[in-house]
Amino acid sequence: MRAVVFEELGGPEVLQVAEVSAPEPGPGQVAVDVAWSGVNFADAKARSVGYRVESFPFRPGLEVSGTVRALGAGVSGLTVGQHVVAMVNGGGYAETVLVPAETTFAVPEALDLRDAAALTTVLATGYALLHEVARLREGETVLIQGAAGGVGTATGQLARAAGAGRVFGIVSKAEKAAYAKDFGYDEVFVGEDFDEQVLRATDGRGVDVALDPVGGESWRRSVASLARYGRAVAFGNASEAAPWQIGFGDLAVRGLSVSGFSILGLGATDPARLRELTERAFREAERAGITVPITAEFPLDQAAAAHELLESRTSMGKLLLRVR
Ligand SMILES: NC(=O)c1ccc[n+]([C@@H]2O[C@H](COP(=O)([O-])OP(=O)(O)OC[C@H]3O[C@@H](n4cnc5c(N)ncnc54)[C@H](OP(=O)(O)O)[C@@H]3O)[C@@H](O)[C@H]2O)c1
Structure with a gap:
């Protein structure tokens, strides 16, 4: 399968498509065949300054939507073939990705796979900022x-x-x-x-x-x-x-x-809380009819162009990679 990787920090040109073997899910993991990957500013920061990069080669990508390919031991509540959206700690720019079952969600009824990929991280982040941290009244x-x-x-x-x-x-x-x-x-x-x-x-x-x-x-x-x-x-x-x-x-x-x-910090230290937060955020989006505008989509092998646009300070709304 194809995955985007980088072997050194630098400009968008360090993003390369590599042929790698499809991963098998371990306990508590779900293998997802990716339809869409969300492009986040944190992906660009990983590539340019090494934000959360611990070793090379590094695979960027923090959110995907797609179809469940296989379930690891102990995973319940999901089925092979189901449409899901997931938050993952890297590796989302790929044809197949392993995601933690705890941060994998059935795609809400009102959304298709494209909209779901665009909404997940930004929605959960905004909801946490306003309601959990700032306690907006x-x-x-x-x-x-x-x-x-x-x-x-x-x-x-x-x-x-x-x-x-x-x-x-x-x-x-x-x-x-x-x-x-x-x-x-x-x-x-x-x-x-x-x-x-x-x-x-x-x-x-x-x-x-x-x-x-x-x-x-x-x-x-x-x-x-x-x-x-x-x-x-x-x-x-x-x-x-x-x-x-x-x-x-x-x-x-x-x-x-x-x-x-930091939503990545929350996911790394308390995935159950991230799950509960994301479910509440999706319910609020459904109740209030919140959608995120998707303004550009790129094939996987043009991830560099997506980063270039995001960093240009001219992009608006959300950018996606079209994977399958
Ligand atoms: N803590 C968390 O949990 C969390 C989660 C998601 C995102 N974030 C952060 O939220 C911000 C938005 O993320 P996003 O993925 O939705 O990206 P985005 O807003 O679609 O794109 C990044 C935006 O950042 C602004 N910006 C300000 N200073 C910049 C600079 N020095 N270089 C480039 N852009 C700059 C630009 O808007 P203007 O040109 O209008 O200023 C640009 O459009 C990012 O800073 C990201 O790291 C944090």
Whole structure:
């Protein structure tokens, strides 16, 4: 079978298609014949800076949809031939992948395999950010970075569905602002001075919740955008900035909270909790009619082109690899 691998860190060109033997599932594992692989920013970070790469050759890919090919010992509740979606700790850019049974889900009735592949990670991430970590309450205001991207388009809709007061986004280009408006946002700001724009739009009050995957100066500005008792959640470091520091003096006067979240970290340490979270997120998506726009799809052997687009900062919505 074919799988995408890289043997060294570098640009998209280090992604190669290799012929490898089809894997057999061990205890608690499911072999899935992959129809679609989701392309995530974390895949590009693995390739470019070695995010979560422990050895070479490394196989990227964190989410797939497809058909159950075989079940390992002890796996129940799934059948060979069933359509599933799964989160996996690498290896998803392949014709067949082994996934943990705990993070394998029957495809929800309302979705086909293509939509399911696009939705799984971004939906569960957005749901965790808003509901588990930031503990969003009805009527509160929310600010989301990368509003036009995969996580951004899902999370804007989730915030709206949760009864948020106003939902603000941040993007790097005007065309992205116009695009994001269809995905739950009241207003989308362009530019690095977004904290000033947020304060102007809220008559100096700020927002209750700010979600930041960029880090560095952006993280500082996300915290500066908070209202009294506001909560900022760091969920990435796209800027590659040095680790941030924040202390009593920065937080106490306005009673602010800061926190972080990683869906890969949750999956690695508590897969049962990830399962329960994802099931709740899918139920919410079904109830509220949340979908993620798929804006480009590439065959497996063009994974490099997908990474190039994702890193260009021109992509909007979700990118997929079409595998079978
Ligand atoms: N912690 C978690 O559990 C978790 C889970 C999923 C994703 N994430 C993070 O959430 C973010 C969105 O992920 P995604 O897969 O949905 O990707 P995406 O939003 O579809 O694409 C990445 C976006 O990041 C923004 N960005 C900001 N600074 C950037 C930089 N220095 N270089 C490139 N892009 C930059 C760009 O939007 P603008 O050009 O509009 O700024 C770009 O469109 C990523 O940072 C990812 O690591 C975290």
